[in-house]
Every structure is written in structure tokens, then in C-alpha cells.
Amino acid sequence: MDTGLIRVLLDPGHFFEARMQDEPSLKVPALIALVIGITGAITGAISANAMIAAFPGDMQALGSIGVAFAVVGGVIGGFFTWIAVGIVFHIVSMLFVGEGTLKRTLEFTGYGFLPQVFGGIIGAIFSYQIFSNLPIMTASRPEDIAVVIESLTDAVLADPLTKIIGIVSILFLIWSANIWIFGMRYARNLSTRNAALTVGIPVGFYILYMLITLAGWL
Amino acid sequence: MRPIYLAIITLLCAVLAVAGPASAAPADLTVTSSSLDPAVLMKGDTGMLTVTIQNNGAEPVAIRSARLHGSGVVPLSDPYPSVGEIGAGNTKTFTFTVRADGGEGTFYPTFVLDFRDGGGNLRYPVPIQVEDTPLSASVIRKPDAFAESRTADITIRVGNPRPNNASGVQVVPLGSGFTVTPTSGFIGALAPDASGTVTFNLTPTAETDVTFQVVWRNGINTHTTDLVLPVAFGEDKKKADPIITNVEVMSESGGYRVVGDIMNAGLESARSVLVTPGQPATPIDPFRVYVVGTLDPDDISSFEVTFKTDGTVTEIPLVIEYRDDDGNRYTSTRMVGLGSAPAPIDEREDGGFPLVGAIVVVLVALGVAGAIYHSWRRA
Numbered sequence: 108m109d110t111g112l113i114r115v116l117l118d119p120g121h122f123f124e125a126r127m128q129d130e131p132s133l134k135v136p137a138l139i140a141l142v143i144g145i146t147g148a149i150t151g152a153i154s155a156n157a158m159i160a161a162f163p164g165d166m167q168a169l170g171s172i173g174v175a176f177a178v179v180g181g182v183i184g185g186f187f188t189w190i191a192v193g194i195v196f197h198i199v200s201m202l203f204v205g206e207g208t209l210k211r212t213l214e215f216t217g218y219g220f221l222p223q224v225f226g227g228i229i230g231a232i233f234s235y236q237i238f239s240n241l242p243i244m245t246a247s248r249p250e251d252i253a254v255v256i257e258s259l260t261d262a263v264l265a266d267p268l269t270k271i272i273g274i275v276s277i278l279f280l281i282w283s284a285n286i287w288i289f290g291m292r293y294a295r296n297l298s299t300r301n302a303a304l305t306v307g308i309p310v311g312f313y314i315l316y317m318l319i320t321l322a323g324w325l
Numbered sequence: 326m327r328p329i330y331l332a333i334i335t336l337l338c339a340v341l342a343v344a345g346p347a348s349a350a351p352a353d354l355t356v357t358s359s360s361l362d363p364a365v366l367m368k369g370d371t372g373m374l375t376v377t378i379q380n381n382g383a384e385p386v387a388i389r390s391a392r393l394h395g396s397g398v399v400p401l402s403d404p405y406p407s408v409g410e411i412g413a414g415n416t417k418t419f420t421f422t423v424r425a426d427g428g429e430g431t432f433y434p435t436f437v438l439d440f441r442d443g444g445g446n447l448r449y450p451v452p453i454q455v456e457d458t459p460l461s462a463s464v465i466r467k468p469d470a471f472a473e474s475r476t477a478d479i480t481i482r483v484g485n486p487r488p489n490n491a492s493g494v495q496v497v498p499l500g501s502g503f504t505v506t507p508t509s510g511f512i513g514a515l516a517p518d519a520s521g522t523v524t525f526n527l528t529p530t531a532e533t534d535v536t537f538q539v540v541w542r543n544g545i546n547t548h549t550t551d552l553v554l555p556v557a558f559g560e561d562k563k564k565a566d567p568i569i570t571n572v573e574v575m576s577e578s579g580g581y582r583v584v585g586d587i588m589n590a591g592l593e594s595a596r597s598v599l600v601t602p603g604q605p606a607t608p609i610d611p612f613r614v615y616v617v618g619t620l621d622p623d624d625i626s627s628f629e630v631t632f633k634t635d636g637t638v639t640e641i642p643l644v645i646e647y648r649d650d651d652g653n654r655y656t657s658t659r660m661v662g663l664g665s666a667p668a669p670i671d672e673r674e675d676g677g678f679p680l681v682g683a684i685v686v687v688l689v690a691l692g693v694a695g696a697i698y699h700s701w702r703r704a
Contacts, residue, residue: 117696118703222693229685262576271682275689282693285700 115218116282119289123215127293131210136189136217143220144185146227150234151177154263157238158256189217192309196291200305205295215290219283226279233268233275273321277314284310353382356436356449357416363544364489365454366425370546371401374423376436376451379416386411387441391419395434397427398453408438425455458487460494460515462539462552465522470559476528476651481537481552483522485515494541496523502533503556515541528651529556565595567620567645569628569659580609580633583661587628587645589620595647602632603642603658609633620647639663 112135114122155177159170193216197209263269284306292302355378362373374393380386388411392404402422411417423434433450440446466480485491494512498505510523527535539550572585583602589595598617602608608630615628634641642658649655 117699119700120703229689233682259576267679268682271679271686274686278686278689278693282696285697289700 112218112221115221115286119218119286120292122218123289123293126215126218131208131214133210133214133217136214136220137186139217139220139224140185140189141182142185142224143188143227144182146181146224146231147184148178148181149231150227151181153231153234153238157259189213189220192216192220195309196287196305197295199308200291200295200297200301203295203297203301203305205291205297205301205305207295211294212291215294216287219286219290221286222279222282226276229275230272233272237263237266237268270321273317277317280310280314280317353384354378354380354386354388354411354438354447356447359436359449359451361423361453363546365456365487365543366398366423367459367543367546367548368425368428368455368457370455370543371422371424372453372544374400374421374434374451374453376419376421376449377416378411378419378438378447380411380413383413385413387444389439389441391439392437393421393423393434393451394437395432397430397432398423398425398434398455400434423453425453427455429455429457431455454488456488459548459550460485460487460491460539460541462496462537462550464537464552464554466524467554468561469563470561471529471532471556472558472561472564472653474528474530475561475649475653476526478524479527479535479537479554480522480524481510481539482520483512483515483539484520485517487543488517489543490517491515491541491543494521494539496525497538497540498525498527499536499538500533502531503527503529503535505535527556529558532557563592565589565593565620565622565647565649565655566591567595567598567647567657569600569643569645572643572659572661574661574663580631581606581663582612582629582631583643584627584629585643586625587617587620588625589622592622593649594622595620596650597646597648598626599644599646600628600630601644601646602630603644605638606632606634606641634663 152174155170155174159173162170190213193209193213196216197205197212200212287306287310288299288302291297291305292299295302295305297305357377357379359374359376362375363370366372376393388408390404390406391408393400400421400423402420405419408417419436425432432453432455434453436449436451438447438449461484463482463484464479465482466478468477471477481496483494483496485494492514494515495509496512497509505528506526510525512521512523515521525537529535533556535554535556537552537554539552541548566589568588568590570586570588572583575582575584587598587600596619598620600615600617601613608614609632612629612631615630617626617628620626630643632641640660640662642660645657645659647655
């Protein structure tokens with residue numbers, strides 16, 4: 108528990124304190140972002156595959172391209188999210204006169220994404236359950252595709268598992284936020300209060316947005 | 326001549342002049358009128374013939390008997406065996422019961438008066454008309470087609486083509502396989518060339534022949550005429566015809582929701598219109614059944630029903646129930662395809678929140694809380 112990624116999850120303070128002794132490295136954070144991207148790609152492939160089933164027979168090939176886009180988009184999305192969040196933290200920490208390189212911020216932000224791996228895996232499993240329980244009807248005409256997709260989306264959003272995915276995502280995001288607070292404290296040389304504000308403001312807004320979205324489903 | 330003989334002859338003449346007045350001549354007796362009730366008989370009818378005579382002379386006339394005889398129309402009553410005298414200027418009436426035993430036409434039974442004392446007799450032929458034309462009956466209103474248990478208005482017109490009045494005219498529906506209101510229709514007296522109508526509410530329960538029997542009296546004689554109306558079931562061209570259009574199938578949690586429009590394309594009102602999903606669909610709340618109410622011709626209304634299926638069904642029937650003005654129930658179905666809507670995800674048994682998911686949430690929440698607590702405790 109004293110070393111490795113487990114330490115990031117349970118003792119992020121000492122982990123980041125130890126990491127500050129070394130040069131910033133983005134290898135492990137990039138690996139974490141890749142795994143998150145893969146879980147996102149799996150979820151995207153499951154949903155895209157369900158959409159394809161609704162396509163008329165002669166448009167199935169077109170749908171396969173959609174699955175490929177979903178997979179590639181999921182992988183890229185993992186890296187994009189990592190970098191975007193890191194930049195946001197770096198900018199916000201500037202308000203609190205933070206000191207430290209962007210690379211270090213990205214490194215520690217990447218470690219903070221580690222709980223999202225578990226969240227992504229659980230989300231992929233639940234997504235598979237949702238779509239496997241969904242007998243998809245095939246649109247007989249191309250003009251019916253939009254109706255089918257809309258109905259399919261409504262059905263997915265109405266599924267209780269979708270709400271659970273949202274709640275689980277918020278929980279893991281809170282866990283990540285906790286890690287990020289420690290990370291920003293060391294990466295940007297902030298007080299605990301300022302580090303909490305650096306992370307809490309953007310993450311808080313995002314969680315609020317997710318709750319509002321979830322409330323709309325309830 | 327000796328005076329005594331002359332006196333006897335004179336006295337005798339005086340006695341004869343005082344003792345016995347001489348009878349008037351039969352030529353002074355005339356038949357002043359005759360009447361028959363009913364005025365025109367039908368074959369086999371019985372009527373009352375009344376003959377009135379009057380003594381137009383200055384002296385009474387002695388009559389021994391009065392009788393009637395003839396063929397075609399025969400007397401049923403006995404002759405008058407002893408009539409007596411009819412004073413000067415007086416009238417006397419003789420009534421005979423007669424029956425038309427012959428065919429149609431005008432018959433002349435003879436009224437005979439026999440005078441006393443060899444005075445001969447008076448013979449008077451009485452004209453009696455016999456015509457066998459019955460009352461006519463016709464259906465002047467009926468539906469284009471009959472339907473089982475659907476009430477139809479039937480109007481019967483009865484006309485009197487006879488030259489005399491018909492009395493007690495009524496129409497009685499006869500037969501089986503239907504109910505009718507009223508059970509008979511009374512028209513009453515019909516003058517010559519007059520007519521009367523009566524309307525029946527007929528509700529057939531099976532295809533049948535309905536006999537409308539016209540019953541009337543000609544004098545004291547009862548006659549009937551039958552009018553047969555075949556009742557065969559067919560398509561009512563005016564009946565209500567609810568049509569479902571603009572159907573939209575939506576999938577939602579636990580089932581489907583179908584919305585659409587229902588329009589009455591018929592010519593009669595559809596009452597108590599209900600729209601329900603039929604088998605194999607299972608209606609679910611909140612719209613197990615949609616009560617549209619009354620749809621007048623060309624009226625349109627929206628409807629909404631909710632149901633669930635076992636997931637293998639590709640189309641389900643929408644059942645339309647409605648009633649006509651008489652309360653008869655009709656149903657029609659319209660198949661609705663579910664192909665453009667995905668099958669719904671079944672609701673979880675615990676009311677929409679899966680138990681496994683709830684457990685996962687709780688475990689994750691505990692894990693996250695523990696990790697956060699641990700991280701701050703170590704810090």
C-alpha cells in the first residue's frame with residue numbers, strides 16, 4: 108500500500124510528496140488515460156453497435172464505420188479529457204498564485220484519473236446490460252432511422268441503470284477530486300484550501316451539471 | 326121495384342158503407358229506400374239489409390207477409406210471416422240478414438210483399454254490391470340493411486281502395502326472431518281512398534320474415550291482409566365507421582405508448598367510443614383504456630394508450646369499441662406495428678431501481694468515502 112498505484116488511491120498526499128522528488132513523467136498518467144479511453148471506447152462500441160442494429164440492411168456497413176469512430180473517439184477522448192482537466196486546474200491554480208510546471212500538473216492530474224478506470228469499467232458493464240436487454244427493431248426505411256434512434260435514446264435514458272451509471276460516475280469523480288486536491292497542493296505549491304478551491308470549483312460545477320441532468324431523468 | 330126492396334138495398338149500402346171501409350189499392354204502397362250495412366259486401370260477408378216501404382194512399386193497406394229471396398246474396402233471416410196493415414201515409418221497415426255467397430258484382434235479391442185478400446204482391450229488386458278488394462298495405466320506410474340486435478324503424482302505410490269505409494283497422498307484426506314495439510298499431514276507420522300509417526321499432530335477432538297483418542272490419546265481418554317483410558342482415562351503409570390515423574408508437578420504460586387520432590368516417594354517430602390495446606399486448610397504467618366518448622360524423626379526437634408486450638411482438642391490435650344510438654355494441658381493430666420503436670426495457674421488480682445497481686452504488690460510495698477518509702487521515 109505504500110508504493111504503486113494503490114498508494115495514489117489511498118494515500119495520495121505521501122504519494123505526490125514522493126513523486127515531487129523525481130522529474131515529472133507522463134508515462135504512467137498517459138497509460139491511465141489510455142485505459143480510461145479504452146473503457147470509453149468499449150462503452151461507445153456497445154452503444155454504437157446497438158444503433159447499427161436499427162439501420163436497414165443495406166446501411167449496416169455504414170453503421171460499422173460509426174462503431175469504428177466510436178472506438179477511436181473513445182480512446183482519443185481519454186487523452187483529451189486528461190489534458191483538458193489538467194489545463195483547467197493549471198489555469199485555476201494561477202488565481203491562487205500557484206507555482207509549478209504544466210507538465211507536473213498534467214502528471215498529477217493523470218494520476219488523479221485512476222478512480223475513473225474503475226468507474227469506466229463499471230459503466231461499460233452496465234452499458235452492456237442496458238443494450239443487451241434492449242431488443243432493437245430495425246427501421247425498414249432510411250427515413251425511420253431518426254425515429255428509431257430517438258426512441259432508442261429515450262429508452263436508454265429511461266433505464267434505471269443509466270441513472271446508476273451517473274451516480275457511480277459522480278462518486279468516482281469525487282474520489283478523483285480528492286486525489287487532485289493533494290496533487291495540486293504539491294504540483295502547484297498551494298495551501299490545502301487553495302488546492303481544494305482549484306479542484307472544487309471546476310469539479311463542483313461539473314458535478315452540479317451531472318446532478319441536474321440526472322434530476323431531469325428522475 | 327117494390328118500395329120495400331128499395332129500402333133494403335139502401336140500408337144494406339149504408340151498413341156496408343159504415344161497417345167496413347174498403348182497402349187502398351196495392352199500387353199506393355212503394356219502397357222508399359233500402360240500405361245495406363256494410364254498404365259493400367265482400368265475398369262471404371254478412372250484412373244487414375233494411376227496406377223501408379210507405380203507404381202513399383188514403384187508405385190502410387193490409388199486408389200478409391214480407392220476404393226476401395234471390396241468388397248470389399241470400400237471406401239468412403226468416404221472412405216476416407204476418408205484417409198487418411200499414412196506415413195511410415205510414416212507413417214500415419223490414420230488416421233482413423243477408424250473406425254474399427256468390428262472386429263479385431251487383432246482385433238483386435227481390436223484396437216481396439204479399440197483400441191480403443188476394444191483393445197480389447209487391448216485388449222490389451234490391452241492388453247489393455259485392456266487391457272483394459282488400460285493404461292495401463305497403464312498407465314506406467325501412468333501413469337499407471338490417472343488423473342483428475339493431476333497432477330499425479319500419480313504417481307501414483295502409484290504404485283503403487274499397488268503395489266503403491273500413492273500420493277497426495290495425496296492423497299486427499307476426500313472426501319469430503325479432504322483438505317489436507309497439508306490438509300492434511291501431512289506425513281506426515279508413516274512408517274510401519284514405520290511408521293511415523303506423524311505425525314499428527323492429528329489433529331482429531336473426532334473419533327472418535316479418536309478417537305485418539292488417540286486420541280490419543267490413544261491417545261485422547273481420548278481414549286480414551298480410552304484408553311480408555324479409556329481414557336479411559347486411560352492411561349498413563350509414564353506420565358509424567371509426568378510423569384510426571396518425572399513429573405514433575413510442576417506447577418508454579416498461580412498455581409502449583401509442584398516440585393517434587380517431588375519426589368517425591361514417592354517417593351516424595359512434596357513442597361511447599373506447600380504444601384499448603388488444604392481445605397480445607397487455608394494457609398498463611396510466612392509459613389502459615382511452616375513453617373517447619361520442620364521435621359525431623366527421624368528428625376527430627386524439628387518443629392515447631399504454632401497454633407492454635413480451636418483446637417478441639412486432640404489431641398489436643388497437644381495439645375500437647363503440648355503440649350506436651340503440652346501445653348495440655360494435656368493435657373493430659386496427660393493427661399497429663411496433664417496428665419503428667425499440668422494445669422497452671423491462672422495469673425492475675423493485676420499482677424501477679435495480680437491486681444490483683443499488684448495491685453497487687452503496688459499495689462504491691462506501692469505498693470512496695473510506696478512501697477519502699483514509700487519505701486525509703494519513704495526511
